[in-house]
Amino acid sequence: MSETKHDNLWAAPTPGGPLDATVTIPGSKSLSNRYLILAALGSKPVTLVGLLRSRDTELMMGALRALGVSCEVDPKTDTTVTVTPPAGGLFRGNVDVYCGLAGTVMRFVPGLALFADDAVRFDGDEQAYARPMKPVLDGLEQLGATIEYHGEEGFLPFTVTPPKTLPSADAPAKVSIDSSGSSQFISGLLLVGSRLPGGLELAHTGERTPSLPHIRMTVADVNGAGGHAEADEDARVWRVAHGSLQLSDRVVVEPDLSNAAPFLGAALIAGGRVRVPHWPVETTQPGGLLPGYLESMGARVSFPEEDGVRYCEVVSDGHVHGLGDFDLTAAGEIAPSLAAILVFADAPTNMIGIGHLRGHETNRLAALVAEITRIGGEASELPDGIAITPVPRERLHGAVMETYADHRMATFAAMIGLAVPGVNIVDVQTTRKTLPNFVGMWNELLSR
CATH class of the missing domain: 3.65.10.10 (Enolpyruvate transferase domain)
Structure with a gap:
């Protein structure tokens, strides 16, 4: 080293x-950043109580603000944040998202770019350039997005251009990736699966699934926001039905x-x-x-x-x-x-x-x-x-x-x-x- x-x-x-x-x-970083993403995917404001305030969550809120999401911190307690999604659910494009070294930001936020009105550019700390990104970006390409790498392929920095048309509503969009390097690749796609017109069917092609409890957390959180996600862990396949997501008005973070x-x-x-x-x-x-x-x-x-x-x-x-x-x-x-x-x-x-x-x-x-x-x-x-x-x-x-x-x-x-x-x-x-x-x-x- x-x-x-x-x-x-x-x-x-x-x-x-x-x-x-x-x-x-x-508060939990994993839950805090999942709740922030799910709140941004809703249609009404959500107040998150006990949100972790750290570099990773600041980076996540900064990324969401760049995309047009309001994250308003209660001045009386900086661990209470109200998240208001953009009107109409369309995220702002032609913006820069800085990921720092936060895996949940660099792997969860690119999925939101599918629903932006223009390309979104992603960059991060120098150390982040060594963190693999390709599986989740391959998944976005399979959903119609265009990925332009500005350095080594499969790593930051890169630009995600949303598809002109999303996959058909006639059947779930099928994505196959090897997520052996991180469960976050699977979670990043599951979080946005409900927004796809026909939902999502995601297959993991690797032999082992790392951090399976983190994927179960994502499935539970999507379902807790009114979605319908299910897992066939033996087959390493996850399915998310099309539908609207909306967290409760007030969510307490463990x-x-x-x-x-x-x-x-x-x-x-x-x-x-x-x-x-x-x-x-x-x-x-x-x-x-x-x-x-x-x-x-x-x-x-x-x-x-x-x-x-x-x-x-x-x-x-x-x-x-x-x-x-x-x-x-x-x-x-x-x-x-x-x-x-x-x-x-x-x-x-x-x-x-x-x-x-x-x-x-x-x-x-x-x-x-x-x-x-x-x-x-x-x-x-x-x-x-x-x-x-x-x-x-x-x-x-x-x-x-x-x-x-x-x-x-x-x-x-x-x-x-x-x-x-x-x-x-x-x-x-x-x-x-x-x-x-x-x-x-x-x-x-x-x-x-």
Whole structure:
């Protein structure tokens, strides 16, 4: 992995004893950006309560505003946003959309360009030029759009020109793509399928479907907006019927359960108790699998209720069990947090089913191996994951840890710093992508 210059360093704090903290997690990024897209596809204003305010959601709102959608932030609480779609449902064309490094923006918003009155140009951060885009753009081409690449084919920057006429209403438009690199390619097309005159039938041609819970989340959200989406997961085919979408007038966003992983996982590394409030009873978020994973590593997990608020509580004595072969296909986004815990386990773990993480904000598998090795640990890449072989804690040492402009690599490094003094993190502010106040939250975690 390439390294950046050693500037903007943050010294990761080490606790003086077992933790005892309650941490409130901001709204889910995955749900926030799906709700923003679905609100834009409706016909009436929608107020989103508890919306995550981070770089990714700011980029999404900026993209929608460029397309003629109003996103009005309540001045009394910046987590309440009212979204008003454009009159007539026609999006504004001949505009530029800046995606930053947000996968949900670069892969969800191009579908809206099918319904724009002119071409829409897409660009992003330099690091975003390495993130694959071709499957979703191939899908849009199959629906009649024209794609012009301004750099390497299949990557940002590019222009989407909407078709002069949309596919026939006589039958569902059929699209076949290989979405092995990211579930977002499938989700991006499913979100706009209802707008197609005959609906959409989407086939995934790859052998494996990464992050299937994220696709299930999209299906559930489309149906929650009044659409009719269904999945044949065995055949790897999804169908969305033609129809109008409209979210409820007021939608409350769940806390981001994947962003809870560094905080709840901290209890296993440092020992003690950490609680996260407003934990849902049921959820479509992959992070909902986190409590079970932590329990398998030796934590005691419970869900107490106090004054009508349901908590996820994790208690640990700091002893971590290795997991052997550990299939993380269903929740790859929490792999960096789990990897940080497993560095301190009592036995090796092979985290598998996460080969698609090579195409995230950075190549997360290579990054995890590089950073574990940098502190004196042992890890190696597998064809579909990474192998972590724990070493005695006394063999681990402080280092300047890279983040690769990846928010989850920054939180991974902070977790390592809980048990390894002398960890300094390059550009910890990359966490603003999903946790705008991560440093403050982390310091509070350790101060209680």
